[in-house]
Amino acid sequence: MTERRRSRQRLEISREATRLFRERGVAATSGEQIAEGVGLSARTLWRYFRSKESCVEPLLAQSVDAFVATLRRWPAERLLEEHLAEDYRLPADAAPDDAAAVLDIVRMTREEPGLRAVWLVINERAEPVLADVLAGRGGQSADELAVRVQAAALNAALRITTEEAAVAGESDTVEDQLARLSEAVRAATHGLVGNAVA
Incomplete structure (x- = not known):
């Protein structure tokens, strides 16, 4: 994966996490839900980020x-x-x-x-x-x-x-x-x- 594509995917994840945090709150949002929202596995999400907040x-x-x-x-x-x-x-x-x-x-x-x-x-x-x-x-x-x-x-x-x-x-x-x-x-x-x- 190119660095540019990786950056775009990280930004897409960031937007989805923000959307879920707005709707549900941070405590009620899981990393798995964020990953699902962008069509990724939770394992892939955790390769990009160390926590759901990050x-x-x-x-x-x-x-x-x-x-x-x-x-x-x-x-x-x-x-x-x-x-x-x-x-x-x-x-x-x-x-x-x-x-x-x-x-x-x-x-x-x-x-x-x-x-x-x-x-x-x-x-x-x-x-x-x-x-x-x-x-x-x-x-x-x-x-x-x-x-x-x-x-x-x-x-x-x-x-x-x-x-x-x-x-x-x-x-x-x-x-x-x-x-x-x-x-x-x-x-x-x-x-x-x-x-x-x-």
């Missing part, structure tokens, strides 16, 4: 990856907060319901420790990637303290604003979410411009 990783990672991709497209002369407000988008292969599904998962993390652990791991994995992007823009090393702190602040801005959007639910528009993300990025970066790391 089945949501691909959807959560997709939203974090979108943030990183937006950061990579950040023009040198723009404030990051301005760039995010205009450029942030999910990947082309995202399903129409993926953004809402991510917010539903994040909302469930408030009551489901297993999902919370997955969400925090996804955020932890993003931090060194953010540091690499910031370091490359400023001609610095990703190991430098200032770069690592900046990456941690950006990561926290993304996590917190996503959690706030999840709590706000349907009353929040995409514009509201982007405005909140831009505000959090402004607070985290103190007006960082594209070609400099403070």
Whole structure:
């Protein structure tokens, strides 16, 4: 199986797990039910994921990856907060319901420790990637303290604003979410411009 096909299958499993968690709750959903919903054996599912909660990783990672991709497209002369407000988008292969599904998962993390652990791991994995992007823009090393702190602040801005959007639910528009993300990025970066790391 190609890596691309494997990634698509993992994302399909993630969508099904999220659908079942929404309908039945995490406790009432089994790995076998998730596997059955996508036409796989439970054995195959467990080769892809270590627990039923970890089945949501691909959807959560997709939203974090979108943030990183937006950061990579950040023009040198723009404030990051301005760039995010205009450029942030999910990947082309995202399903129409993926953004809402991510917010539903994040909302469930408030009551489901297993999902919370997955969400925090996804955020932890993003931090060194953010540091690499910031370091490359400023001609610095990703190991430098200032770069690592900046990456941690950006990561926290993304996590917190996503959690706030999840709590706000349907009353929040995409514009509201982007405005909140831009505000959090402004607070985290103190007006960082594209070609400099403070």
